Each structure stands twice: as C-alpha cells, then as structure tokens.
Amino acid sequence: MRKLIFATHNTHKLTEIRQILPEWEILGLTDIGLHDEIIENGQTLEANAEIKADYVYRKTGVSCFADDTGLEVEALNGAPGVHSARYATNGHDFKANMDKLLKEMTGIDKRGARFRTSVCLILNDEKHFFEGIVYGQIITVPRGDEGFGYDPVFVPDGYTKTFAEMDAEEKNSISHRGMAVSKLQDFLLNLLLY
Numbered sequence: 001m002r003k004l005i006f007a008t009h010n011t012h013k014l015t016e017i018r019q020i021l022p023e024w025e026i027l028g029l030t031d032i033g034l035h036d037e038i039i040e041n042g043q044t045l046e047a048n049a050e051i052k053a054d055y056v057y058r059k060t061g062v063s064c065f066a067d068d069t070g071l072e073v074e075a076l077n078g079a080p081g082v083h084s085a086r087y088a089t090n091g092h093d094f095k096a097n098m099d100k101l102l103k104e105m106t107g108i109d110k111r112g113a114r115f116r117t118s119v120c121l122i123l124n125d126e127k128h129f130f131e132g133i134v135y136g137q138i139i140t141v142p143r144g145d146e147g148f149g150y151d152p153v154f155v156p157d158g159y160t161k162t163f164a165e166m167d168a169e170e171k172n173s174i175s176h177r178g179m180a181v182s183k184l185q186d187f188l189l190n191l192l193l194y
C-alpha cells in the first residue's frame with residue numbers, strides 16, 4: 001500500500017483522514033516517532049499548514065501533508081479562526097474552547113459560521129494547497145458525542161444534526177476536511193494516472 005505522512009499530533013484528525021483516504025497507508029507523527037511540538041505561528045490557516053508540512057518534510061525528507069483548520073464565526077469577525085486550538089487556554093482543551101465560544105456569543109442572534117481547512121502537500125519539493133469550507137450555524141447548547149473540537153455546537157447548513165451527532169462517514173462526506181482532502185486525493189490520483 002502507498003504510504004503518506006500526515007503531519008499531525010491530533011489523533012481525531014488522523015482517524016478522519018484514514019477514513020477519507022483508504023487507498024493510502026497514512027502515518028501520523030507518532031507513527032514515525034516525531035514528537036516535536038511544531039510552533040504554529042502563522043497568521044493564516046494556509047501559513048500554518050505550510051509550517052507543519054515544511055517542518056516534517058525538512059526532518060524526514062519524505063513527501064507529506066498537513067491540515068490547519070479553523071472555525072470562523074461571522075458575528076465574531078472570523079474568530080476564533082486561526083486561533084481555534086488555543087482559543088480559551090494554551091492547550092487543546094475542546095470543552096474550554098466551546099464554553100468560551102458560547103459565552104462570547106451570548107445574546108447574539110446572528111449565528112452563522114464556517115469551518116475552513118487548508119491542506120498543504122509537499123511532493124517532490126513542490127507545495128500544493130487544497131481548501132475545504134462548510135457553512136453552518138452555532139447552536140446555544142452542545143449536542144452529540146462524536147467527532148471532536150467544536151463539533152457539538154456546529155450544525156451544517158441543510159442539516160438538523162450537529163457534526164457531533166453524525167457518524168464519521170456522514171461528517172466526512174460534507175465536512176471542510178472531507179472536501180479539502182478529496183481535492184488532495186483527486187490530485188494524487190491524477191498524478192498516478194499520467
């Protein structure tokens with residue numbers, strides 16, 4: 001099976017990517033023994049995806065890709081956006097982040113938001129970017145136990161369930177990450193064909 005390194009420490013993302021790309025053996029950073037913390041100090045999702053892919057490519061010399069994702073809330077002028085992982089604390093505390101978001105949105109009726117993923121692939125020294133966006137609404141009380149991060153408060157447009165009330169297959173079929181990674185998949189499959 002063809003192998004690809006996915007530059008992440010986030011096991012939830014790794015599980016999703018493995019489901020979206022069953023044709024590849026996807027190796028996360030733990031699988032390759034790379035435990036370094038990669039400093040994501042870019043100002044945009046694209047910049048952070050590039051920082052993560054670059055770091056791992058320089059360390060390993062092997063083609064790889066990274067994903068940076070943010071929840072962009074209209075009424076908060078795009079926050080938490082690129083700061084989604086560390087919105088409430090310095091760690092990746094999903095519950096604290098969600099609580100802070102709901103607090104910031106208390107009394108706000110305009111609840112439109114989007115998840116946006118930027119994927120950076122480094123292949124044979126060249127960088128390629130792929131984007132996926134899904135629009136939806138932030139609800140007031142979290143629902144569901146599936147997924148991760150802000151999933152319990154996000155209802156994608158056209159649905160009544162939150163991402164956390166969907167199974168992985170349903171989320172991946174409409175999600176920001178599913179969309180960005182499908183574009184990456186098409187790109188890789190095209191390369192293999194020609």
Ligand code: ITT
Pocket residue numbers: 007008009010013052067068069070071084085086092094097147148149150151163175177
């Ligand atoms: P890596 O950088 O190691 O990949 P990370 O968790 O830091 O992992 P991001 O910076 O891309 O990844 O993600 C920022 C945060 O956005 C993440 O910690 C979650 O809280 C949230 N997030 C990302 N993808 C999500 C998704 O599909 N559903 C809900 N929340 C998500």
